[in-house]
Amino acid sequence: MKDGGRLSAAIEVLTEVETRHRPVQLALRDWGTAHRFAGSGDRTVIGNLVFDALRHRGSLTERLGRDDPRMAVIATYVLTWDQGIDGFKAAVEADRHAPEPLSAEEEAALEAAREAQATGAAAADVPAWLWPSFEAVFADQAVAEGQALAARAPIDLRANTLKSDREKLLKKLAHVSAGATPLSPNGLRIFAKPGAARMPHVQAEEGYQKGWFELQDEGSQLVAALGLARPGQQVLDFCAGGGGKTLALAASMENKGQIFAYDAERLRLAPIHERLKRAGVRNVQVRDPASSRLDELEGAMDLVFVDAPCTGTGVWRRRPDSKWKLTDKALADRLDDQRKVLDAAAAYVKPGGRLVYVTCSVLPQENSEQITAFLERHDDFGAGSAAAAWSAALPGVALPRYVNERGDVLLTPASTGTDGFFAAVLQRRA
Numbered sequence: 001m002k003d004g005g006r007l008s009a010a011i012e013v014l015t016e017v018e019t020r021h022r023p024v025q026l027a028l029r030d031w032g033t034a035h036r037f038a039g040s041g042d043r044t045v046i047g048n049l050v051f052d053a054l055r056h057r058g059s060l061t062e063r064l065g066r067d068d069p070r071m072a073v074i075a076t077y078v079l080t081w082d083q084g085i086d087g088f089k090a091a092v093e094a095d096r097h098a099p100e101p102l103s104a105e106e107e108a109a110l111e112a113a114r115e116a117q118a119t120g121a122a123a124a125d126v127p128a129w130l131w132p133s134f135e136a137v138f139a140d141q142a143v144a145e146g147q148a149l150a151a152r153a154p155i156d157l158r159a160n161t162l163k164s165d166r167e168k169l170l171k172k173l174a175h176v177s178a179g180a181t182p183l184s185p186n187g188l189r190i191f192a193k194p195g196a197a198r199m200p201h202v203q204a205e206e207g208y209q210k211g212w213f214e215l216q217d218e219g220s221q222l223v224a225a226l227g228l229a230r231p232g233q234q235v236l237d238f239c240a241g242g243g244g245k246t247l248a249l250a251a252s253m254e255n256k257g258q259i260f261a262y263d264a265e266r267l268r269l270a271p272i273h274e275r276l277k278r279a280g281v282r283n284v285q286v287r288d289p290a291s292s293r294l295d296e297l298e299g300a301m302d303l304v305f306v307d308a309p310c311t312g313t314g315v316w317r318r319r320p321d322s323k324w325k326l327t328d329k330a331l332a333d334r335l336d337d338q339r340k341v342l343d344a345a346a347a348y349v350k351p352g353g354r355l356v357y358v359t360c361s362v363l364p365q366e367n368s369e370q371i372t373a374f375l376e377r378h379d380d381f382g383a384g385s386a387a388a389a390w391s392a393a394l395p396g397v398a399l400p401r402y403v404n405e406r407g408d409v410l411l412t413p414a415s416t417g418t419d420g421f422f423a424a425v426l427q428r429r430a
């Protein structure tokens with residue numbers, strides 16, 4: 001395929017996503033199934049166009065003065081990918097599968113957009129209804145933070161210290177240009193590439209198959225480290241899901257002690273078994289809600305790790321469609337889930353033990369406000385400090401920019417180069 005056909009395909013997919021509310025991955029997959037002649041390179045370019053259009057949908061709409069998927073894709077190619085109007089025209093002329101040529105109004109809109117500056121929520125590519133929350137957390141950094149959440153994400157890996165180490169992996173993965181992450185001691189990073197470029201398929205690497213590394217954002221590695229899980233401890237990973245944090249906790253416990261991996265949704269746990277095996281983890285018992293109970297763990301855990309269900313505003317780089325789909329009803333539901341999860345998880349912490357609360361959201365309602373409300377409901381708990389845990393877990397690594405008075409920590413793409421993650425530590429009174 002040439003660029004003209006790829007642009008047509010991207011317009012078709014984005015229209016499907018926006019008018020029929022199809023999840024973007026499904027829409028891309030269906031397009032691929034219906035167009036088997038398209039090679040993997042074509043699919044990459046089409047996917048990149050669609051994802052970049054979604055990342056910048058707010059600012060493009062404001063700069064163009066029009067809101068339609070065709071123009072969002074064309075502007076991505078012309079402006080974001082820097083191909084220019086002439087580049088677009090050349091792509092159209094060279095390919096009978098290309099989109100319709102630009103109308104005079106469309107060309108004028110693209111010309112005007114080149115100079116136009118979006119402001120506020122649109123400049124940050126943040127939905128307008130969430131802008132007050134962004135300003136509340138980030139103040140004069142709100143636009144920069146939103147823009148960083150609208151950029152492409154790197155591929156981050158975590159060296160699995162049960163089987164390998166970062167130094168070895170840096171050598172093994174030199175051919176994909178993996179470098180060391182700056183904050184997590186076990187992290188490796190392959191930087192995002194611009195435009196049509198394709199990222200390496202790291203799951204095909206020998207090291208992945210053998211469990212030497214996991215795919216895990218550096219922010220996720222860091223918040224797992226704030227659990228300060230140590231060999232020999234009793235740990236409950238209360239929202240274990242597919243096990244991303246479970247695996248990191250097991251590595252920091254050097255396979256000694258016990259982790260109970262639980263999730264209220266049985267199906268979410270499905271991938272964990274295979275992942276534990278590949279990573280060589282031997283100290284995890286998976287507790288499936290359908291067939292086991294947690295009663296005997298009550299009041300007995302050194303650490304209860306709560307990787308709470310959340311809106312995912314911190315991972316917009318990886319799921320840009322989710323940012324425009326988020327509703328105030330969904331936010332209210334997640335707040336309710338978080339309250340329930342926290343209250344339920346608290347029962348398993350032993351006197352003197354810790355509860356670590358994590359979200360991949362940057363919204364204060366899901367983060368510091370949720371913790372403040374928890375502390376008001378539970379006088380058997382006091383505030384611990386995620387910042388103090390940071391210093392203990394990551395000696396020599398400077399504290400992140402966003403640390404509140406209680407010591408809760410917020411990571412963001414603009415401030416730490418990671419996905420957005422929040423972590424708070426709660427201490428059960430002895």
Ligand SMILES: C[S@@+](CC[C@H](N)C(=O)[O-])C[C@H]1O[C@@H](n2cnc3c(N)ncnc32)[C@H](O)[C@@H]1O
Pocket residue numbers: 238239240241242243244245246262263264265268307308309310337340341344
């Ligand atoms: C952010 S995801 C967990 C991701 C996982 N820890 C990882 O690192 O791969 C949140 C999880 O919380 C689970 N969850 C939601 N409500 C819950 C509850 N009341 N009790 C336990 N788990 C719950 C969801 O099923 C979901 O899998």
